[in-house]
Amino acid sequence: MNFKDKWRFVQQNLKKNRVRIFMTVLATAMGTTFLIVLASVGFGLHDTLLKDIMEQDNLNEVSIYGYENEKGEHQYITDQHIEHFESLNNVKTVRRMNYLGQAPNYQVDNFEATAETRSVYFPAEQQAGMALAEGTFPTQANQVVVGYHFADELIPQDVDYDDLYTDDEVRKEETLFSENIIGKTLTFDIEKFDENDDVETTTFEVEVVGIVEEPVQRGWDDSNVYITDMLLNEIAAFTGTHTGSPYPVDDIEDTPTEKSYDNVYLHTHTLEQVQDLTTQLTDEGYYTYSVATEMKQLNMLFTIAKAGLIFIGTIAILIASIGIYNTMTMAVTERAPDIGIMKAIGANPRTIKQIFLLESSYIGLLGALIGTAVAYLISFAVNLGLPLILEAVFEEELPEGFQFSSIPLRLLFVAVAICLIVTIISGSRPAKKATQIDVLQAMKREI
């Protein structure tokens, strides 16, 4: 008996009890929809978070924020460590940074701005991808580059803060620094306090030689001033502290006693090297952090979460499978006389089993397809409607590109496969029962 003929039998059988078949398909479709929609939340949130992480340009980066020596004591990262990092195989470059221990007030022409000042190693920054929107990198101690938004922070010295903005809270045109900052001289004071809290001030003058490119992350402002290590050393020589802090070392707890770095970032050649490097450095006693490691942990967490959601969804399909079992058992019972006749005239039990398995598989497949289509609609509606609802009810705006539900192709395959396997299993017992029907009993013949 070929497949076409078996399929014809299945169609004939399905037509005999349309309502029952419809209800069974409906239950299966609901189970499949539940599974897909439930798991799609896991996939959606995972995708959104991954997308967010991938948007950062520091995927190849391993951040080092300290060292624990053999005695278990915390140590700062010094030049000795930097040398070690630079000798490592997978390391492309080592960025190091120090925050100036005070936030100076920079003055240019009649404008001023208080900005965070960072001392960086420019060659490493360049290698790691730091680019300038305009100008060049500093080559001398009295040269600096400024962040993309630094000029926006400059305000006229003789204007009250209240007069800076219009009623719509937009900066007034005349208060903006409209000239090109490149080539301008910034003047700033560095303070130092002695033991008696008496302040001593010295003035530095630096030339702006470059503007850093706009940050790629959405909504990030860069109004920092980037100085060279040479300038930081000059400032430190005046303040007597490594970081240019105005207070004596002893006054501040946990201040490094030797030259060290606040932030150190190791850049690898490839993304794959990040994990190995992180593991190696952690084993050596460094405190490390990398987005790639976080991503791996995030992936693992979401994989477990998605598996859990699929498992819960499978329970819905298992419940639906009870309906299939019931429908198929009733079908076998109702068709027992027909099965008996078929067996009597020479139908192989295997053929009868295949017909019933085909029938339950068809119900499962139809349910899975309808369920998938409905799941797509629900997923679409949720992604469309949820931001609107959250905005209306909680007055919270979701981040751009936020996806609550996502149905990748692999989820579809998993759901349809689970549905088919469950329905075939639930249909296999009635199918076996059909093969065991006694011919004489079924035909009600007198023995």
Place this chain on the structure above:
Amino acid sequence: MITIKHLSHHFVMGKKGETKLPVLHDLSFSVNKGEVVSIIGRSGSGKSTLLNLISGFIHPTSGEITINGTDVTGFSEAEFADFRLNQIGFIFQNFQLIPSMTAYQNIELPLILKGINENERKKITEQTLERVGLSQYPNHYPGELSGGQQQRVSIARALVLNPPIILADEPTGSLDSETEASLLEFIRQLNQDLNITFLIITHDQEVARIGSRTLEIQDGHLIKGGNSR
């Protein structure tokens, strides 16, 4: 064609199978090719059990059944199903047609089970419908046909694969006397035209006369026409 040797059968009764009910006792006989053999006996004599054993619907307690040179005694259910499809046609007392299928579809069923292609099936089914005189009723469902017509559909289904043997269990049991006579004449004709071996079970002496030989069973013993003790 059919050889039965020392065939005995008992039914097992009771929840634990503690009671055995003997039905057939050491039956031995043979049916030659092209013969029409009637098996006669009263109700409960064991004649239907004999037919069910030959058909493979039940397995004998002891003895040997050989059909067309093949010892079928130890056949599995699947083996017997294939054997029935290829070697044996059945005519039942109450026709045993599938009510949801038309006359055409009922007749076509053995051809489908054998895996014959659609064009060939159509040709054979139409020829068989014509042979049994039902070419006017291909799309009628069994419920729309008379008893005689239903039995002709049943005969057509038995004939459609050209089996060498047809087993008939009370073939005229549900028919009036006029239809009965016509049907018996039709069986005789088939035997003459196609040289098909018929084994007919009946309790009716008139029907039994169609056979060239009559075997009689009484209380599970073959008392006439065989080699029973």
